[in-house]
Amino acid sequence: MQLTILGCYSATPRTFNNPTSQVLEINNHIFLIDCGEGTQVALRRNKIKFNRIKHVFISHLHGDHFFGLIGLISTFSLLNRKTELHIHGPKGIKEIITLQLKLSKSWTSYPLYFHELESKEPQLIFEDEKVTVETIPLNHRVYTNGFLFKEKPGDRKLLMNEVLNYEIDVAYYRSIKKGKDAILEDGTVISNEKLTAPPIPPKSYAFCSDTFFKPDIIPQIKGVTGLYHEATFLETHQHLCEPTKHSTAKQAAEMAKLAEASKLILGHYSTRYGDINLFKAEAETVFENVVLAEDGKKINFN
Amino acid sequence: MQLTILGCYSATPRTFNNPTSQVLEINNHIFLIDCGEGTQVALRRNKIKFNRIKHVFISHLHGDHFFGLIGLISTFSLLNRKTELHIHGPKGIKEIITLQLKLSKSWTSYPLYFHELESKEPQLIFEDEKVTVETIPLNHRVYTNGFLFKEKPGDRKLLMNEVLNYEIDVAYYRSIKKGKDAILEDGTVISNEKLTAPPIPPKSYAFCSDTFFKPDIIPQIKGVTGLYHEATFLETHQHLCEPTKHSTAKQAAEMAKLAEASKLILGHYSTRYGDINLFKAEAETVFENVVLAEDGKKINFN
Structure with a gap:
């Protein structure tokens, strides 16, 4: 299981950093998680083969998490892709994409499937012999899901x-x-x-962005191998968490501790801070194994 | 009058090149012309102040010309812009943008005006004391306009x-x-x-992308100072122009010659060619003063 960070900041693309997008490689799947503007270029730079991406998971319909999707879908088509593509995301995502395809008088060269989400309970949204994907209901200003990717227990x-x-x-x-x-x-x-x-212990990855501190998801993510949790703010701006429905680095670490995660990955940093190492330092006061999401970084889970 | 190229390729963003977008500085206006994915980042890299852009002109609703618009509009809002913004583009552009703003439960922090175009005749779409902007109806697979930016004659x-x-x-x-x-x-x-x-001769700039060879626009653009004309193909692929409604570098040069333009700028290169100097060489067989659009290049008109 390997995670590649394509973008790690919140709100807007920066000159040299992308908004949220990640690629999770798990049991031969290449799952794309969120798709801010510039994701297709970040995929190229990280040499991730477009054709291996068959599932895209969109957490919510704020621009920094999906404005790159229409471009990705369109580019796949211009490259004459034939492999099917599945989009999992909040209700509305299909209308956004299809409206733009319709107005450009184009359709995709490949089968494009939308799996729109609207449940407020965890849902199993993908399953094959080796892997499952569930939604993790989060608490944000718009309807938002995290995603829990789990290997199934292997054979002895x-x-x-x-x-x-x-x-x-x-x-x-x-x-x-x-x-x-x-x-x-x-x-x-x-x-x-x-x-x-005994079999090799199955690995799992929980992606939680964007959300207000939400410990009621702990039972679902308990024992997760890797937890990505948004850390938009430092504790000095904790008062902004309630109105914006975001978390601090310390809260992210508390979630990792409660979940007994093996590793915590932080990201979605507000651009108000000059040095992202401040997020790591704050989280490490609560939880030991903290990694900062940074564009192009590859994270392994042992 | 100065032109900054933000992106110059056709179809898809590349690892280090953007699709079509340009900034024209003319008589203290900063006009943004087309807005492919990544345009907002290209504006940052070229140090163009967001607040000085008050008018955006979108030629047509193919992704490589507008997928960056929603991100730009959204970023302006996140930066708490107050200055009004006018979007001039084909009918449908308003629905695309407003649907995405609606689904993200957000609106802009500034007045946002849409001026939707559907006429097949040239239209005056902007005028102030010193500058006019007209549409140039083009011939492409979807409804497309070029834009003619003209300084008004100055005083003697x-x-x-x-x-x-x-x-x-x-x-x-x-x-x-x-x-x-x-x-x-x-x-x-x-x-x-x-x-x-006599007054200083007024300058003018015609932006013509994307289009099949269309000499019937010559009377409108006659004597233009700068002509940007798409050159998707070289003559070796001239047979692709009819089905795709694009032009070759040679055809672009023929347009510049017929229009008696002072300078021809080529762009919208198909990514099939390794060396864009081939476009310049081909155009120069017909027209002398040829400049290649390249990301970040600034072009002056004397």
């Missing part, structure tokens, strides 16, 4: 020496990897623990 | 030595500068030519 690992030692037939390997005991031809039962090691 | 220059010599009262200066003869107290008529020199 066969201890081949033991398996060969007991002369177990290949036909049983699959069920043993799923946790079943083995029964030999003479009826002897070999317990699963003798034949397998 | 008083030859002060002569004026003082004839002891002409200050009260008459204004009418003399406007071309009137002077009448002395004894009734003697002093012809205007004796008292004035």
Whole structure:
């Protein structure tokens, strides 16, 4: 699981920094999360293959999180993409995109699907054999979701020496990897623990932007490997959190601590601060493993 | 009169080049012409003050000419702009912008006016004491206008030595500068030519993108100081002009020649060509004074 930060600031594009956008690589999926203006160029700069992106997740309809989407959709089409593309985002996103395609008398060269969100409860919005994606309802000025990306638990690992030692037939390997005991031809039962090691623990990533401090999501994100939590302000501007529905770096760290996350990633910095290391310092007073989102940074989760 | 190129390529943003956008400085106006994705960042990089832009002219509703507009409008608002902004563009532009503002539950901090265009004839769309702007109907796949920016002829220059010599009262200066003869107290008529020199010739700039070769606009742009004409293709791909409604570099040069323009600026290059100097070379076989639009280039008109 690897995260690439395409943009990390709030509000407006800056001369050399993009607004929010991230790419999560998880089990061979390349998920694009939010898509501020300039995202398609950031994808090029980070050498992320357009065709591998099949799902885009938009948290909410503030410009710094989606103004780059129409350009991305349009560019994919100009490049004659054939692979389908799924857009998951708040109700309204389809109208915004289709209106612009209609007025430019164009449509996409590829199947484009919209999955509009309006529930205020967590929803499973993507699932395949290895990965699930759920919405995380957040508290912002407009309808907003975070997203929780989870690997499914993998198979147990066969201890081949033991398996060969007991002369177990290949036909049983699959069920043993799923946790079943083995029964030999003479009826002897070999317990699963003798034949397998536990699977690699599944990883997970929670993306939470933008939101007011919202500890009621903790049960959903408990034990998450990576937590991205917005940190628009420092504590010195904590009074701005309520009217703007944003969080401070310290609050983000409190969320990471409550969730027992392995790693906290901060981002969505207000441009009023000159030095983003202030966010890291503030968060580290509460939570140890803090990483700053910065354009082009790749973050691994071990 | 000075032109700043913010973006010069067609179709999609590139890693280091923007799609079409230009800033024309003419008689203290800063006019923004087209607004592809990334324009607001290009304005920052070129240190053009946001507040001086009061009029934006959008040629047509293909993404490479307007996808940056919503971000620009939104950023102006986040910066708490108070100065009014006028958007001149094809019918539909208002719906695109207002839908996105509505869905983000925001409106602008400044008066925002839309002037939607749908006429197929040239129209005067802006006029003040010193400058006019007209549409130039073009021939593209969707409804498209070029724009003709013209300085109004200035006043004639008083030859002060002569004026003082004839002891002409200050009260008459204004009418003399406007071309009137002077009448002395004894009734003697002093012809205007004796008292004035011709005004500085007014400058003009025609922006023509995107369009199929369209010589019927020549009477409108005759004698233009600067002609920007799209050159999507080289002659080797001339067969693509009809289906895509674009022009070649040679055709752009033919337009400049027919219009007796002082200077031709080429742009909107297809990304299929590695070297944009090929466009210049091709145009120079027809017209002498050719300049290539390149991101960040400033072009003066003498």
